[in-house]
Amino acid sequence: MKKIIAFAAGALLASATGIALAQAQHSEQDAKTLAKDVCSACHGPEGHSISPVFPRLAGQQRGYIIVQLDAFRNKTRGDPNAQAYMWGMASQLSDAMIKALATYYVGQAVGLMNAEQSARSVVYDFMRDYADAVERLSGTLAE
């Protein structure tokens, strides 16, 4: 009888571990899909944002991402952009998904933008500098 119980307990443990592993893999894949389909709309492909409004996530520290997503979810990080963009987003995320997303972004190499992205960011910087210059100029002319 003892042997049967030990065997049953072992089998249960093995299947529980199997389930946990399957879930871990599952959320890793889900995180990748979510990052590509949703987060990238603002944070750029693989988290390589080229916008000053949307922070870069690629290569960010894992712990930092987890803390921030948690803070958006708890509404303790509440500046206007956090409220407008991230509160709703984070409210949909489970702890496991937050961790999996953080793992995904930490794994995206920093500074490895492809040629198209870096060209776009050069153009973007130029346009911003240009807009600033025009603004300064019109300010000067108005004086």
Ligand code: HEC
């Ligand atoms: C509609 C645009 C939008 C989408 C989609 C979006 N975010 Fe954000 N996210 C923002 C903005 C804007 C901020 C900066 C908020 C602020 O200024 O406090 C931000 C901030 C963050 C931060 C904090 C970064 C830092 O440097 O402090 C993390 C982490 C983050 N987002 C993760 C995600 C993840 C993961 C997803 C997908 C599930 C996602 N975001 C989807 C707009 C977005």
